[in-house]
Amino acid sequence: MINAITTNPVNYLNKKKGLWSWLTTKDHKRIGLLYQYSIMIFFFTAAVLGLLMKIEKFAPGPTIMTAQTYNAMFTIHGIIMIFVIVIPGLSAVFGNFFLPIMIGARDVAFPRINLLAWYLYITGALIALYSQFAHGHSPDAGWTFYVPYSVISHSNMVLALMGAFVLGFASILTGLNFIVTIHRLRAPGMSWFKMPLFPWAIYATAWIQLLASPIIGITLLMVVAERVMGIGFFDPTLGGDPLLYQHLFWIYSHPAVYIMILPAMGVVTEIFPTFSQKPVFGYGAIAMSSLAIAFIGYFVWGHHMFTSGIGYYSRVFFSLLTFLVAIPSAIKVFNWLATMYGGSIDLKTPLLYAISFIFLFTIGGFSGLAQGALAANVHLTDTDFIVAHFHYIVFGGMGFGFLAAIHYWFPKIYGRMYNLKFANIAWGFIFIGFNILYFPMFILGVEGMPRRYFDYLPRFQGLQEISSVGAFILIIGLILMVSNLIYYRYKGAIAPQNPWHGVTLEWTVPSPPPEENFEEIPVISDPPYQFKEPVRN
Amino acid sequence: MIKIMLTSEKIEYTDRDTGKLGMWLFLFTELFLFGGLFLIYAVFRKEYAHDFHLGALDLNALIGTTNTVILLTSSMTVAMSLTAIQTNKPEKAYNLVLITVILALLFLINKYFEWGHKIRLDIYPGSDLMKNLPPGEIMFFGLYYVMTGLHALHVIAGAVLLLIIMRQIKTGKINQEHFLSQENGALYWHLVDLIWIFLFPLLYLVT
Numbered sequence: 001m002i003n004a005i006t007t008n009p010v011n012y013l014n015k016k017k018g019l020w021s022w023l024t025t026k027d028h029k030r031i032g033l034l035y036q037y038s039i040m041i042f043f044f045t046a047a048v049l050g051l052l053m054k055i056e057k058f059a060p061g062p063t064i065m066t067a068q069t070y071n072a073m074f075t076i077h078g079i080i081m082i083f084v085i086v087i088p089g090l091s092a093v094f095g096n097f098f099l100p101i102m103i104g105a106r107d108v109a110f111p112r113i114n115l116l117a118w119y120l121y122i123t124g125a126l127i128a129l130y131s132q133f134a135h136g137h138s139p140d141a142g143w144t145f146y147v148p149y150s151v152i153s154h155s156n157m158v159l160a161l162m163g164a165f166v167l168g169f170a171s172i173l174t175g176l177n178f179i180v181t182i183h184r185l186r187a188p189g190m191s192w193f194k195m196p197l198f199p200w201a202i203y204a205t206a207w208i209q210l211l212a213s214p215i216i217g218i219t220l221l222m223v224v225a226e227r228v229m230g231i232g233f234f235d236p237t238l239g240g241d242p243l244l245y246q247h248l249f250w251i252y253s254h255p256a257v258y259i260m261i262l263p264a265m266g267v268v269t270e271i272f273p274t275f276s277q278k279p280v281f282g283y284g285a286i287a288m289s290s291l292a293i294a295f296i297g298y299f300v301w302g303h304h305m306f307t308s309g310i311g312y313y314s315r316v317f318f319s320l321l322t323f324l325v326a327i328p329s330a331i332k333v334f335n336w337l338a339t340m341y342g343g344s345i346d347l348k349t350p351l352l353y354a355i356s357f358i359f360l361f362t363i364g365g366f367s368g369l370a371q372g373a374l375a376a377n378v379h380l381t382d383t384d385f386i387v388a389h390f391h392y393i394v395f396g397g398m399g400f401g402f403l404a405a406i407h408y409w410f411p412k413i414y415g416r417m418y419n420l421k422f423a424n425i426a427w428g429f430i431f432i433g434f435n436i437l438y439f440p441m442f443i444l445g446v447e448g449m450p451r452r453y454f455d456y457l458p459r460f461q462g463l464q465e466i467s468s469v470g471a472f473i474l475i476i477g478l479i480l481m482v483s484n485l486i487y488y489r490y491k492g493a494i495a496p497q498n499p500w501h502g503v504t505l506e507w508t509v510p511s512p513p514p515e516e517n518f519e520e521i522p523v524i525s526d527p528p529y530q531f532k533e534p535v536r537n
Numbered sequence: 538m539i540k541i542m543l544t545s546e547k548i549e550y551t552d553r554d555t556g557k558l559g560m561w562l563f564l565f566t567e568l569f570l571f572g573g574l575f576l577i578y579a580v581f582r583k584e585y586a587h588d589f590h591l592g593a594l595d596l597n598a599l600i601g602t603t604n605t606v607i608l609l610t611s612s613m614t615v616a617m618s619l620t621a622i623q624t625n626k627p628e629k630a631y632n633l634v635l636i637t638v639i640l641a642l643l644f645l646i647n648k649y650f651e652w653g654h655k656i657r658l659d660i661y662p663g664s665d666l667m668k669n670l671p672p673g674e675i676m677f678f679g680l681y682y683v684m685t686g687l688h689a690l691h692v693i694a695g696a697v698l699l700l701i702i703m704r705q706i707k708t709g710k711i712n713q714e715h716f717l718s719q720e721n722g723a724l725y726w727h728l729v730d731l732i733w734i735f736l737f738p739l740l741y742l743v744t
Contacts, residue, residue, distance in 0.1 A: 109555050109559065110559060113559075172563075172566050176559060176562045176563060176566070177559075179558075179562060180555055180558050180559045180562065183558060184552075184554065184555045184558065185555075210562060210565065210566055211565065211566075211569060213566070214566045214567070214569035214570040214572070214573070215569055215570075215572070215573050217570055217573075218570050218571070218572075218573035218574060219573060221687075222573070222577075222683070225683055229662045229663065229682075230662050230663040231662050231679040231682070231683060232662070232675055232676070232679055233577055233676070233679060238672060238675050238676075238679075239581075239585065239671075239672020239673060239675050239676050240672075240676065241580070244577065244580060248573060248576070248577075
């Protein structure tokens with residue numbers, strides 16, 4: 001394979017010019033970038049809110065804000081992070097950009113709906129953000145919108161709920177688009193089991209987006225109806241049942257956890273073979289475990305409600321299923337490790353992020369099992385332990401998956417290389433900061449520190465301070481990482497077509513790709529991940 | 538490993554099967570949206586079976602039946618319009634879609650009078666009368682308003698789609714060869730009809 005150092009003079013970035021050409025684009029690559037830039041901006045907004053909360057917790061008692069402000073902060077931090085960033089995140093950015101290229105298509109099945117979904121996304125995100133600043137109190141019921149508080153709270157709940165509703169609609173359209181794209185637009189010869197594993201992960205994700213999001217849609221509308229019209233489905237004084245809300249909410253929101261994590265698993269599944277120069281171990285097992293996670297993930301929602309007063313047998317049932325869903329996740333972990341085993345490992349930034357993904361995801365996964373056990377759950381419910389757990393999964397999993405993806409595909413997206421040494425240093429800050437920030441929260445939780453409290457007992461102060469210091473290190477790392485990418489996006493060396501010696505289809509097109517990806521649609525004859533020629537690094 | 542096929546043909550992105558697959562998937566999401574309400578209905582029906590019986594007695598089964606007949610007829614006319622366009626009779630197709638839209642309007646007018654009557658009788662969420670009803674009836678009427686209300690919104694959305702289709706038939710954008718958008722619009726309209734087929738017995742005939 002020849003890696004000629006050439007740039008692609010006419011590509012999707014410069015074929016058309018001007019802001020208007022971006023705002024009206026139907027090119028899946030440009031829409032992917034639109035998502036990427038919006039997600040970056042929202043991410044830093046919500047990350048700053050997180051940092052402010054950590055500063056508040058540096059000492060017991062009020063430090064820099066009031067309790068009510070703190071409630072609003074964790075609510076809006078949660079809403080933005082969950083609904084605006086991690087749920088759409090990977091599939092909207094890298095799914096949009098690379099799914100069509102990796103299956104040998106020129107675009108997604110419905111390019112116009114793709115653009116519509118981005119506009120809906122922006123609308124929803126802005127409504128959610130507006131709820132924070134509009135006249136009246138900022139929403140303060142947490143991102144889970146639990147009734148009865150979300151119904152009686154005197155804050156801009158309706159705006160926040162409508163924002164989440166619109167975001168859900170954007171998510172449905174994206175999922176629908178990807179399912180149809182994968183079914184209809186694979187290149188000639190690319191049978192299902194010749195498809196790379198990132199598209200498989202996106203496929204499983206898209207089904208969850210499609211089938212679970214309508215449930216949250218109707219549930220949020222019901223809460224709006226409760227607030228505006230006083231319908232009373234969830235209000236016991238009118239004959240309703242608040243527990244019903246929790247069921248409906250988690251029927252969506254548990255599968256949504258897999259919307260977040262599955263694409264990240266897909267990304268690292270691409271990175272391990274490339275940086276080990278070895279075919280992925282257990283292709284079929286990885287592809288099928290994605291579908292198994294998506295399927296079983298539908299039937300475990302009750303584990304969020306073990307202490308809410310659901311029946312004894314249903315708790316046993318949900319606990320058992322929760323343990324079952326760990327199996328396909330573990331299959332993936334072992335397959336990734338086996339892929340690296342005996343390979344010619346090239347420890348560059350994307351692989352660093354991918355390996356730390358395994359590390360953090362494993363901690364997050366095991367701590368999840370601790371809470372899936374009925375007895376431990378009673379002790380751990382609503383403590384900092386759960387906060388640490390889901391940050392290890394959502395940030396350590398999806399977040400590190402996202403960062404892995406951006407460092408892996410950056411040369412393809414922009415046609416330039418970033419500074420690897422600098423990127424590794426930034427990774428060090430992020431990884432260390434992350435663990436200092438969140439690991440103490442496991443201990444705090446076990447010792448009894450409740451989540452969402454703005455104050456704490458003096459005996460927790462030591463660990464809280466360590467955690468707050470971690471937040472600063474993490475933020476420094478993130479700033480270093482982003483400035484590296486932004487600077488070298490303009491000043492970096494010209495990237496070759498295939499800098500990492502990958503073998504999936506995106507590495508066969510120039511960097512950056514031309515407007516319609518392929519001059520000629522490729523015909524596929526072999527399974528993916530065939531590293532035939534040994535490469536010296 | 539990857540052979541390049543020498544072809545410059547562009548892929549037809551919105552061929553008929555692709556477009557229809559997208560529409561069917563979208564219809565699934567609509568079913569799930571209503572599914573949440575059907576779930577709530579099932580839970581409360583089990584809990585308050587007797588109150589639901591009493592609540593349903595207050596609904597006017599005649600208007601409900603009329604609306605059912607109207608929607609079933611409209612499903613027929615929209616299906617006939619599709620046959621008409623496939624046999625190259627755009628004029629007939631246009632008129633049949635027009636009849637469908639008129640039937641949709643009739644449905645909404647009936648709904649308006651039905652709701653108006655209820656509201657005059659002080660049966661609406663949060664009214665003084667409702668507060669004194671047993672909880673099961675409060676739930677029943679809550680479900681009645683939310684379910685038929687959400688359905689009515691879908692009737693309006695479907696009717697708007699049909700209006701766009703009428704315009705496209707007129708301009709020739711929909712013709713004997715290209716009728717995907719009409720087919721999808723008809724599919725959507727059938728869904729609106731289908732949901733009503735479930736709402737009608739659940740709300741009007743549970744006595």
